Amino acid sequence: MTGEEDRAGRTTREDELRGNVAQVRERIRAACAGAGRPEDSVTLVAITKTFPLEDVRTLAALGVTDTGENREQELKQKAPDAPGLTWHFVGQLQSNKARSVVRLAQVVHSVDRLSLVGALSKAAVAEEKTVRCLLQVSLASYGPEGAETGMSRGGVAPGDVPDLAGAVAGADGLELGGVMAVAPLGSDPDEAFAALRAVSSRLRSEHAGAGWISAGMTGDLEAAIRQGATHVRLGRALLGTRPPLG
Template sequence: MKTHPLDDISRLLDNAASAAGRPPPRLLAVSKTQPAGAVAGLVVLGQRAFGENYVQEAAAKIAELEQAEPGMPSLEWHLIGHLQSNKAREATALFDWVQTVDRAKLVAALARHRDPERGPLNVLVQVNIDDEASKHGCRPDEVEGLAAAIAGEPLLRLRGLMVIPTPHDDPELGRPAFRRSRALFDALRERYPQVDTLSMGMSSDAAIAIAEGATMVRIGTALFGARNLSSKGTSSGA
C-alpha cells in the first residue's frame, strides 16, 4: 500500500533522531509556491506548521484557506524568506514566526508593528553560516548583538537560529556547517534559556542536520514535489 509523503518524511525524521539519540525535530512544511489546496491536504493528515517566502503570497493563501475551509484547525505560519523592513507591518499581522531576522533595523520594525493582542512574535536570527555573497543572513559574530536586541523587545520572543548552508551534491559535505551552527545555537542558549529552536536541514540533508542538532527541519520538495521554478528568490526550505 502506497504511503503519503508526509508519513515517509515523519518516519525519516524519527529514524534520524533515534539514530542520533536526539528528540524528533519539528517539521515545517514549506508551502511556498504551492496552492492552498495542497496545504489543506496536509492539514487533514495532521500537519500544522507551514513556511512561506513572500508576504503577499502567504496573505492570499491564508485568506483562501480561511474562506474555503472555515472549520480548519488553527495553523502556524512561518516566514522563511527575506523580509524588507517596509513589509514588517504586514508580516507581523500574518505570521506567528519570522525565521529570517538578520539586521537591527528589521528587529525594530517588527517590534513596532506587532499587535500586542497577538502576543510576542517568535523570531529566529538568520545566520549566513558559510558567508555566501548570494545569501541573506547575519555573520556569526553578529548573532550576539541581534539576539540582545530581540530579547530586549517585549513583543518579540527570541527562539533561536535559522541557517541555510551551502548546498552540496553530497550532503555529507554540509556537516561542518551544521556543526558550526549547533555551536552557535548552544552558546546562544546558554545566555537565553528560552532559546529552543535550531532551524536547519531540507529535503536533501535533513538526516544529517538532525544528527548535528536540528530541532526543526524545513521540507518542501519531498512533501509537495518539485517547486514552481518560476518562483523567484533564494530557497529557504526544500
Template sequence: MTLSARWHDLVDRLADGVHLLAVSKGHPATLIRQLAELGQQDFGESRLQEALPKLEALADLKGLRWHFIGRLQANKVRGVVRSFAVIHSVDSLALAERISRIAVEEQCCPQVMLQVKFRDDPSKGGFSQEQLKQAWPDLIQLSHLQLIGLMTMAPIGLSLEQRQELFGQCRELADQLGLPDCSMGMSGDWLEAMHAGATWLRLGSLLFGARSMAKSSSVDDINAV
C-alpha cells in the first residue's frame, strides 16, 4: 500500500473529533511534503536536531503545524519553543515553568500536553496522577502556556484491553481537569485509544512504514511512536 493509500485509509477511519498526528521522525522531508500535499497538517518530531533541517526544507508549506513528542531536555527548551506549536511531553512542574519563562522571552505561547504515567514504568517520564493534582494550581498560573490536554503511553507488556483501560483513565483525568485533548494511542493500539477518548493519535510506522533515516538511540526518542 502506498503512503497516500495508507493516509486515506487512516483518515477515513477516524472518529469525529479525533486528529491524526503523523509521526515523521526518522523520515525525510520529501515524505512529509507528500502527506502535506494530501492535506495532512500536523507532524510529530522527537529530536530537535533532526527536526530543524526538515522545518527549514518545508518552510514554504505555511499550513504545517509541528508537534514535539520526545522527552524534552532542559537545554533544548528554547529551540523547541521557537519551532514547535505544540509540546506533548511536559513531564514535570519544573519543565513547565522553564517553558513558560522562555516563552515569555520568545514572545509566544505554545500549546502543551502534560505527560502522565498511569502505571509504573521506569523507562518513561511523567507526572503520577497525584503529582499532577498537587502541581495543578501552579501549572494553571503559568501565563505563557496553553494547557490543552494530557499525553500518556501504555507500558510494554499490557494487553490491548489493559491499554484501553489505561487510556480511559487518561480521558477521565483530562475531563476532571477541564482539558479537551488526550494524546494517546500509537500504531499498535490506536483503535483502543480512539475508543477510550483520544483526540490525537500519534501514528508513525502504520502510516510511513519502516523508518527511512537512521534510528537514534538518544533519550530524546523515549516517546517514540
C-alpha cells in the first residue's frame, strides 16, 4: 500500500492492529478496575498462530512484546527473526519437540505430565537456560460433556497438581511459574476460572513464587481477570479472523 493510498483514507494493517490493541487494552483496564486490580497486574500475550511475522513485529512496535505460539513449527519460523520478545509456548507439546521449544521460548504454558517435565529439564540443561513452566490444569468438569476442544484438551487433574508441581520445582533448568487453563466451551467462565484460582492458591501455599495464572482468551478475558488471571492469551481480538493453517 502506498503513502497516497494511506492518505486517501484506506486502513493499513498497522492501523488495524493499533486499533485492536487499543480496544484490548481498554477491555483489560476496565476489567481490572472492576476487580479492584491495577492494570499492570495483567500481562497481554498475543497468540499469533497462523499470522505472519510482520504482524508479530507490528504488535511489538505497539508495545505487545509477549508473544505466544501453539505449534513448534511456527515458533521456529518466527522467533529467530523477532528477537527481544518474550516467547510463550501455549500448545500441547510432544516430548520429542521439547528441545526445539526450549531453545526459543522463555515460558511453556502447557506442562501436563511427568514425562514432559523430564524432557523439558533435559533440554533446558542442554541449552544452558532456565525455562518458566506453567502447569496446564484440566477444567473439564466445569463444562458440558464433550465440551473440550483444541487447546482445552489435556491438562492435569486438579488433584494431581501437587505431584507435578513438585517434579517441576525439583527439575534442573526449570522454574515453576504457576498454572494455566482454558475454560471449556459452554461453561460458566467465572466458575471455571474460580476453580483455577483455588488450585493456584493451594499451589502457592507450597511454592510461594508460583503466582502466575494464565487464563482468559478473547471471549472470556473479563471473567479471567475477575478470578485473578495474571496473563491473558488473545488472538482474534488482536489480530482478527485467523487464516487457515498452511
